[in-house]
Structure formats: structure tokens, C-alpha cells
């Protein structure tokens with residue numbers, strides 16, 4: 001019989017650690033575990049993220065959707081290293097975003113992630129040409145003049161804006177500016193690209209072109225790509241759309257193409273590590289579910305009923 005009163009030795013602890021299996025998010029490129037962000041302004045606290053879990057695999061292209069104020073931009077600001085979470089785990093391409101020192105953060109933002117914002121003016125410097133804008137991050141990274149120029153020309157050509165190389169942003173359309181912004185974002189070969197409403201200011205046809213540019217870099221360079229969007233067209237064109245509600249991941253839509261070319265769409269609610277599921281609002285409203293629900297475990301599913309005790 002094992003002596004349970006004795007403290008476990010190192011070998012025993014190692015055995016237990018290997019028994020526990022892979023850690024949460026092992027192998028994922030983006031890992032958020034119970035992520036919390038609380039803003040404090042004038043003594044008032046706003047909980048923008050309240051225990052958000054998210055895993056994105058290397059090379060995946062995912063869309064994040066959610067109502068205004070649900071926490072999408074907060075999440076993207078954290079993943080891009082601009083903002084620091086209040087608690088939880090946030091790891092991007094192996095970098096821990098909670099414990100990172102200032103120098104590491106700069107290095108992370110320069111080399112590991114690329115971003116595209118909604119406002120075209122935030123992505124490009126107005127007094128530089130398209131090619132100079134693409135070359136700028138490479139200059140900061142210490143790349144030689146020649147290799148910078150070659151890569152900038154290659155990227156602009158690949159994204160269909162090669163003829164815009166010598167023009168400044170004001171001489172370009174919104175769609176051209178956003179495609180150049182994609183080139184700027186991937187100039188230093190980041191592992192992850194984050195885009196916050198990149199097509200928000202564009203008409204439908206131009207939005208499709210810009211999304212096409214994001215998909216192209218995702219496919220050709222294998223960059224893990226996260227796009228926050230309100231654009232239903234964009235959300236429908238990715239394999240996985242993640243819904244955020246009240247600062248938590250609440251739902252997921254997965255799409256896959258079958259061999260015969262048909263597209264299969266499956267909708268899921270997210271079950272987080274604490275066992276929480278958010279029921280979609282239309283469901284709870286249709287059955288007038290409030291405060292508490294009754295659960296029943298069946299052999300192959302869990303039943304959720306409105307609590308009618310008081311009225312019965």
C-alpha cells in the first residue's frame with residue numbers, strides 16, 4: 001500500500017506531471033486562458049474581458065465577431081502587445097504577454113506580430129510613399145537597404161499594388177491603402193497578423209479585395225491571422241468565426257468544404273474550462289429563461305429547461 005503521509009519525491013512529482021497530459025493550449029499559436037481586463041476611469045471599473053478563453057492554431061485564419069462593446073478591440077490590443085491584461089494568461093507565438101519586459105515587448109511588436117487597423121491613416125505614414133511605408137519596419141529591424149527595397153517591391157506586387165509603390169497615401173484609394181497596410185504588417189515576416197476591422201471603411205467590393213490580401217498572406221506565408229470584423233461577408237469566408245459576448249468567447253461557427261465542393265457549416269456554443277456555456281440570447285428569450293435554469297443529464301446530451309417552479 002502507498003504511504004500517503006509521505007511527501008512525494010521528485011520522481012513521483014515528475015510522474016504525476018506527465019500523467020496530467022499536455023498543458024492547455026500546447027501547440028496553439030495564440031492562447032488566452034481566463035483573460036481579464038479591467039479598465040478604471042475616475043474610480044469606475046469596466047470589466048471589458050471577463051475570463052476569456054481562446055486558442056488559435058498556427059496558420060489558422062479566424063474571424064472574431066461580437067456586438068459593440070463586447071471586448072473585441074480590447075482583446076486585439078492585448079494580443080498585439082499594446083495593452084496589458086489585468087489577469088489570466090495571454091501567449092502569442094510563444095511570448096507571454098503578461099510578464100514581458102519593455103524591451104521584449106518592443107521586440108515582440110517589431111518582429112512577431114503585424115497589425116492592420118480600421119483607420120487607413122493609422123496604418124501608413126502620410127509623408128512616405130507606399131514603398132517607403134513598407135520599408136520602414138524593415139529599417140527599424142536593421143535590414144539592409146537593398147533587401148528592404150526588394151522585399152517591399154515583392155510584397156506590393158504580390159498584393160496587386162505594385163503600381164502604387166511611388167505614391168503617397170493621399171494619392172491612393174482606401175482599398176489600395178489597406179492592401180499596402182497588409183504589406184507593411186508582414187514586412188518583417190511576423191508569425192501572427194492581427195487586423196481590427198480592416199474593411200470597416202470600405203465598400204463591399206473593395207472590402208473583398210482587402211480580405212483577399214489577408215487570405216493571400218495567410219496562405220502563402222502561413223501567418224496565423226485574426227480578423228475582428230462586423231462584415232458578415234468576411235466572417236463567412238473563414239473556416240472559424242468566434243463570437244464574443246460580454247468579454248467572453250460565447251460561440252463558434254466552423255465551416256469546411258467537403259470533397260464534392262459543398263460547404264458544411266456547424267454552430268457551437270463554447271464550453272469554457274470552468275464548464276460555463278453562454279446560451280444564445282434568442283434561445284433564452286424565446287423560453288423566457290432568467291436567473292436560473294434546470295439541467296438534466298441524459299445519456300447523450302444535457303437538457304436545459306426554464307425554471308417554472310414558482311408558476312407551477
Ligand SMILES: Nc1ncnc2c1ncn2[C@@H]1O[C@H](COP(=O)(O)OP(=O)(O)OP(=O)(O)O)[C@@H](O)[C@H]1O
Nearest residue numbers: 039041046048066067068069070071072073074075
Ligand atoms: N480605455 C478604456 N477605458 C475605459 N473603458 C474602456 C476602454 N476601452 C474600452 N473600454 C470599455 O470596455 C468595453 C469593451 O470595449 P471594446 O472597445 O473592446 O469593445 P468592441 O467589441 O471592440 O466594440 P466596437 O465593436 O464598438 O469597437 C466597453 O464597455 C468599453 O466602453
